[in-house]
Amino acid sequence: MNQSLVENRKLLLKQQYNQSQSKKKIFTFILIPLIFLVGGLAVAFGSADIAFADVYRTIFSKLFPSIDIFQETTSIIIWKLRLPRVVMGILAGIALGSSGAVMQVILKNPLADPYMLGISSAAGFGASLAIIFEIGIFSGSYLIIGNAFVFSILSAVLILVLSGKRNSTPEKMVLIGLALLFFFQALTTMLQYFGDSDAVKAAVFWTVGDLGKSTWNSILISFPIVLLGLIFLIWKSGELNIMNSGDACAKSLGINVRRNRIVIMLVCSLMVATIVSFTGTIGFIGLVAPHLVRMAVGSDNKILIFASAIVGALLLVIADTIARTLISPVILPVGSVTAFLGVPLLLYLIMRKKGASL
Numbered sequence: 001m002n003q004s005l006v007e008n009r010k011l012l013l014k015q016q017y018n019q020s021q022s023k024k025k026i027f028t029f030i031l032i033p034l035i036f037l038v039g040g041l042a043v044a045f046g047s048a049d050i051a052f053a054d055v056y057r058t059i060f061s062k063l064f065p066s067i068d069i070f071q072e073t074t075s076i077i078i079w080k081l082r083l084p085r086v087v088m089g090i091l092a093g094i095a096l097g098s099s100g101a102v103m104q105v106i107l108k109n110p111l112a113d114p115y116m117l118g119i120s121s122a123a124g125f126g127a128s129l130a131i132i133f134e135i136g137i138f139s140g141s142y143l144i145i146g147n148a149f150v151f152s153i154l155s156a157v158l159i160l161v162l163s164g165k166r167n168s169t170p171e172k173m174v175l176i177g178l179a180l181l182f183f184f185q186a187l188t189t190m191l192q193y194f195g196d197s198d199a200v201k202a203a204v205f206w207t208v209g210d211l212g213k214s215t216w217n218s219i220l221i222s223f224p225i226v227l228l229g230l231i232f233l234i235w236k237s238g239e240l241n242i243m244n245s246g247d248a249c250a251k252s253l254g255i256n257v258r259r260n261r262i263v264i265m266l267v268c269s270l271m272v273a274t275i276v277s278f279t280g281t282i283g284f285i286g287l288v289a290p291h292l293v294r295m296a297v298g299s300d301n302k303i304l305i306f307a308s309a310i311v312g313a314l315l316l317v318i319a320d321t322i323a324r325t326l327i328s329p330v331i332l333p334v335g336s337v338t339a340f341l342g343v344p345l346l347l348y349l350i351m352r353k354k355g356a357s358l
Contacts, residue, residue: 024297031310038314039090042321043082047328050074059083088214088222089320089334090313092275093285095226097312098305099268100286101293102233105240105301106261107170113287114272117173117265118155118180120281123273125184125191126151127280128203132195144206145218145277152273155180160262173265209282209335211320218278229271230309236264237301244299282335284342285312291349315341 043055058078099114107116115121126147130136138146158180163172188207192200239260243250247257272286289312290304297303316334319341323332 024300024303027296028303028307028310031307031314035090035310035313035317038317039086042086042089042317043078045321045325046077046082047325048077050078054078084214084216084219085211085320086317087219088279089211089317091219091222091226092211092279092282093289093311093313093316094230094309095222095271095275095312096282096286096316097289098230098233098309099272100312101290101301101305101308102240102264102268103286104290105244106264107174109170109174110291111287112174113284114268115281115283115286116181117159117177117269118184119152119269119272120276120283121181121184121188122151122155123148123276124203124207124281125188127206128188128191128195131203131206132191132199149273149277151184152276153269155184156266156269156273160265170261173261205333206280208333209280209338210333211279212331213278213280222274222278225274226271229267230306232267233264233305234302236260237305240264240301240305244301280333280335282316282338284338284346285316288342288345288349289315291346295349 040052040055044050044052054074055078058075061075096114100112103112103114103116104110109116126136126149127144130144130147134143136143136147137150155177159173159176162176163169188203192203195203239250239255242253242255243257243260250257275282290308293304293307293311297307316338319337320334322341323334323337326332326337
């Protein structure tokens with residue numbers, strides 16, 4: 001009799017688990033068409049309003065010239081001005097959202113985000129060095145972008161080197177990352193102190209996140225890196241779930257915690273460094289998106305990483321649409337809008353926990 005009750009209890013728990021997983025998967029798949037809807041609306045809204053249906057018709061007419069039935073002006077506004085901005089916003093949101101979710105796991109810190117390792121401040125220093133003194137590794141149109149990318153990766157590599165081969169604990173990585181963040185900020189301040197006023201203004205404007213610099217060339221460079229990075233992180237989601245239970249538990253199950261932490265951090269750094277090089281610093285997306293997703297689907301990284309990527313893209317595209325339309329025709333930097341939206345949302349999430357762990 002007792003054995004029968006136990007079996008029934010196990011069957012009930014299994015059914016409840018399957019139902020819960022099904023709901024989480026449905027929630028995640030709903031996000032995919034939602035990003036196309038929000039992206040289309042973002043392209044339609046602006047100082048020159050365009051009908052929502054015309055957005056997709058114009059895109060198809062551009063892809064398939066045989067059905068081109070629209071005015072050239074509309075096509076230029078959509079294809080050359082707004083669509084690159086929206087597509088880059090989606091890519092940036094995917095990179096920041098997924099990297100934020102993973103960083104919070106490998107660094108064991110609910111307040112971790114992709115910029116905690118000094119990536120943004122290092123990129124800002126590299127860009128400022130190129131803008132103010134025209135010093136860089138590359139030349140021409142890739143002078144600023146190349147500097148920002150190289151110094152971003154340098155920051156990640158320095159963390160791995162300084163944290164030590166055997167003692168690369170999450171706490172040590174966070175502390176070294178914060179130290180590098182302030183270090184590169186100090187270097188940037190020194191550059192601005194000795195720089196020309198116009199050049200300093202341009203450098204400061206670059207560091208404030210902005211999708212207005214987006215082009216199809218920058219998208220072609222960013223897309224494969226972000227896509228491959230996201231696929232890799234999802235592939236590692238099972239091991240991340242085990243690592244979330246503690247390093248000792250993960251090691252006992254045969255997981256090489258140190259190697260996984262280093263490789264995953266490098267992949268996240270590469271994704272974020274690529275995005276920062278083209279957009280500047282866009283804060284709070286990588287911090288807030290994973291927490292919003294956890295409220296809906298829990299902490300299973302097999303679902304959390306992908307859902308955080310899509311929610312990050314949604315948040316960034318919505319924020320950029322607000323930045324473009326709030327006081328049109330003036331376009332606000334999207335980095336300031338995400339901060340205005342992210343701060344109260346983060347405070348709400350903290351207060352909602354009532355002192356519990358995030």
